[in-house]
Amino acid sequence: MALLSPEEWEIITLSLKVGGVAVAGTMPVAFLFAWLLARVRFPGKLLLDGIVHLPLVLPPVVTGWLLLLAFGNNGPAGRFFAETFELTFMFRWTGAALAAAIMALPLMVRAIRLSLEAVDRRLEGAARTLGAGPVRTFLTITLPLSLPGVLAGAVLGFARSIGEFGATITFVSNIPGETRTLPLAIYSALQMPGGEQTVTRLAFIAALLSLAALMISEILARRAGSGRGGHVL
Amino acid sequence: MSSDPAHPAPLAFDIDVSRRLGDASIRLTLRADPGLTALFGPSGAGKTSILNMVAGLLRPDEGHIRVAGETLFDAARRADLRPERRRAGYVFQDGRLFPHCRVRANLLYGVQRVAQGDRWMTLDEAVAFLGIGALLDRLPHTLSGGEAQRVAIGRALLSSPRFLLMDEPLASLDAARREEIMTVIERIRDELKLPILYVSHDRAEVERLATTIVPL
Numbered sequence: 001m002a003l004l005s006p007e008e009w010e011i012i013t014l015s016l017k018v019g020g021v022a023v024a025g026t027m028p029v030a031f032l033f034a035w036l037l038a039r040v041r042f043p044g045k046l047l048l049d050g051i052v053h054l055p056l057v058l059p060p061v062v063t064g065w066l067l068l069l070a071f072g073n074n075g076p077a078g079r080f081f082a083e084t085f086e087l088t089f090m091f092r093w094t095g096a097a098l099a100a101a102i103m104a105l106p107l108m109v110r111a112i113r114l115s116l117e118a119v120d121r122r123l124e125g126a127a128r129t130l131g132a133g134p135v136r137t138f139l140t141i142t143l144p145l146s147l148p149g150v151l152a153g154a155v156l157g158f159a160r161s162i163g164e165f166g167a168t169i170t171f172v173s174n175i176p177g178e179t180r181t182l183p184l185a186i187y188s189a190l191q192m193p194g195g196e197q198t199v200t201r202l203a204f205i206a207a208l209l210s211l212a213a214l215m216i217s218e219i220l221a222r223r224a225g226s227g228r229g230g231h232v233l
Numbered sequence: 234m235s236s237d238p239a240h241p242a243p244l245a246f247d248i249d250v251s252r253r254l255g256d257a258s259i260r261l262t263l264r265a266d267p268g269l270t271a272l273f274g275p276s277g278a279g280k281t282s283i284l285n286m287v288a289g290l291l292r293p294d295e296g297h298i299r300v301a302g303e304t305l306f307d308a309a310r311r312a313d314l315r316p317e318r319r320r321a322g323y324v325f326q327d328g329r330l331f332p333h334c335r336v337r338a339n340l341l342y343g344v345q346r347v348a349q350g351d352r353w354m355t356l357d358e359a360v361a362f363l364g365i366g367a368l369l370d371r372l373p374h375t376l377s378g379g380e381a382q383r384v385a386i387g388r389a390l391l392s393s394p395r396f397l398l399m400d401e402p403l404a405s406l407d408a409a410r411r412e413e414i415m416t417v418i419e420r421i422r423d424e425l426k427l428p429i430l431y432v433s434h435d436r437a438e439v440e441r442l443a444t445t446i447v448p449l
Contacts, residue, residue, distance in 0.1 A: 122329055125290045128316035129323040130392050131346025140342075144333050 004205075007176075012205060015181040018093060019161035022100035023108075023154050030105055030153060034112035055167075056106040064170025067099055071171075095172035096179045100164045104157035111156055115149020116142070148221045155217040159210050182206050243302030245396070245428035246270055250286050250296035250306075259283065261449065268444030269422045269429040273436070278449045280432040281326070284398045287430060288323050289316030300396050301428060317346065322394030322427070326401040328385040330373035336384050337369040343392025352393045359387045363417060379410030386417060396428040397421065403438060411438075418442055 004012070033052050037045065055063050071078040071089045081087045089095035119142055127137040143150075165183040172179040174188060186202045189195035245267040251260040259279035263270070272280045285291035287298055289305065292313065298306040305314045330339050340356060360366045363383045373381060382402055389397060402418070403411045419442065421427055433439050439446055 120329075122325070122327075123331060125285075125288075125316070126323065126325060126329040127331075127342070128290065129288050129319070129321050130343030130388065131317045131320070132342070133315075133317050141331060 008201065008205070010177055011180060011182055011185045011202070012209075014093060014177070015162045015209070018097045018100055018181055019158045021094075021097040022104055022161040023157045025097070026101040026105055026108055026157060027150070027154065030108035030157070031112055031150070033105075033109045034116055034153075037109070038113045038116040052109050053106045055103050060103065060164070060166025061170050063102060064099060064167035067095075067102065067167060067171040071095065071098060089172070091172050091175060091179065093172075093178055096164075096168050096181060097161075099167040099171045100161035103164050103167055104160045107156040107160055108153035111153035112146065112149045115146040115152070118149075119145045151217050151221050155213050158213050162206070162209060182209075242267070244299070245301055246287075246430060247297070247299040248283075248287065250283070250293035250298060252282065252286065252291065252293045252295075254279070254282060261447075263447055265428075265445045265447070267426065267428050269418070269431050269442050270445040270447060271431045271433060271439040271443035272447050272449050273433060273439045273443075274449030275434055280434075280449055281400055283449075284323070284400050284430065284432055287319075288321045288398055289314060289319050303395075320347075320393070320395045322389030322392055322397045324382075324385050324389050324397065324399045324402050326404055328373070328381040330376075330381055330384060330388070332373050334373075335369070336365070336371050336373070336376070339373065339384060340369075340387050340391050342388060347393040354390055354393065356391065359391050362390075362420070363387045377410075378405045378407075379413060382406065382410075382414055383417065386414075386421075390421070390425075394427070396430065399429060399431045401433055402431075403433070403435070415442065 033048070036042070037049055037052075067089075069075050071081070073079075073082070073088065073090050078089060081089070087094060089098050123145070124137050124141050127141045128134075132140065162181065163183055164181070165187070168179065168181065169184060169187075174180055174184045180188065182202060182205065186199055186206070189198040189202065192198075244264050246263055246265040248261060248263040251258065253259075257279065259282050261272075261279075261283050263272075272283060274280060282291055286293050287300070287305070293306060293308065295308050296306075297304065297308065300319075304310070304312050305319050306312060330336075331342065334342070337356075340359065344352070344356075354362075360369070363386060365380065365383050365387060368376065368380055368384060373384070376384065382405070386402070399418070403414055406414060415438070418429070418431075422429060422442070422444075431439075431442065
């Protein structure tokens with residue numbers, strides 16, 4: 001396509017792949033944490049809350065370094081995944097997705113948790129008296145009613161993922177075609193003499209992608225809300 | 234039910250419960266024959282908590298709950314039937330229709346729990362009984378108070394309950410709508426012959442509808 005160079009296409013598809021995999025992989029985990037934090041009382045809840053939110057307050061470089069320790073080829077988690085699933089992260093796009101997932105997790109948990117807390121639990125009680133067990137109640141009442149939050153979490157997580165820089169470059173470096181997502185490509189272009197035009201184009205693409213994600217989620221939220229005035233953000 | 238004097242028909246409601254909620258203590262002993270049993274008293278007397286205990290949404294600290302001879306809860310025997318097994322038709326004060334489902338889906342929500350043979354009302358019958366045919370494709374937030382309350386009653390009836398719990402079903406309605414819903418409740422009491430446990434703070438309403446009045 002004339003509009004974009006092959007390199008630019010590669011950067012965009014890689015960014016979308018990293019962002020998509022990060023969000024899809026994090027969603028069940030984020031929902032579980034959000035559920036625990038919104039609905040369950042247990043000892044150590046404050047600690048879990050803190051750990052989940054840590055990537056939000058830690059310098060991303062520190063998160064990247066911790067990922068390197070844990071998921072590097074000699075790290076305990078890295079070895080486990082390599083031996084069990086033949087899945088490695090270092091200097092690979094999977095590592096970029098992992099870094100993005102960790103950075104997106106707190107934002108997704110927050111959004112889902114808020115919407116779970118907003119679900120009227122008396123409606124769940126009503127479903128129970130109508131013969132629905134806990135699973136059916138969850139699938140037909142709780143999940144649909146918290147869908148706007150799930151969508152908001154997905155958008156925030158996706159935006160965070162394709163914008164992720166510090167943890168990614170620390171953990172998986174900046175390898176063209178493998179880990180060079182949009183922000184890393186912009187950074188590289190800035191380092192090169194005469195790269196201004198590339199920077200402008202890539203920055204424009206990044207803004208477009210973010211805007212598109214926002215608009216798609218807003219449309220989905222309106223459909224899910226069926227005119228109840230659901231807004232994602 | 235048998236009219237054999239050696240085996241008298243079981244009580245519709247045989248309730249003896251207590252429960253502490255914060256500083257308040259709720260206690261009720263009630264034995265009532267079929268018909269409409271009204272729990273009558275001021276707000277804050279724990280009437281709704283009683284209904285929640287019968288429905289299985291609130292666990293009593295002590296006592297037992299038996300409806301039409303079946304034990305729903307018995308602290309001494311550690312029996313506690315889950316709410317979805319109690320076959321209660323609960324009409325909540327605020328309707329509690331599912332906001333993301335159209336009226337038709339709300340009405341049908343409780344149908345599938347019941348085996349074909351145990352269903353005693355079809356959607357068409359409920360719709361005709363309550364006069365809600367025009368509402369089926371609407372969303373709950375577009376309904377008026379009276380319409381929503383009729384749908385809520387229909388949803389409870391369509392789950393083929395063995396008894397009804399009604400929590401101030403007339404509270405949010407104007408005079409004309411109240412009359413309409415009261416007629417429906419009388420028909421449920423007299424034609425469908427469902428035992429009803431009814432909560433209200435309105436004396437006139439209770440005196441008109443109740444066969445047994447329990448002050449609280």
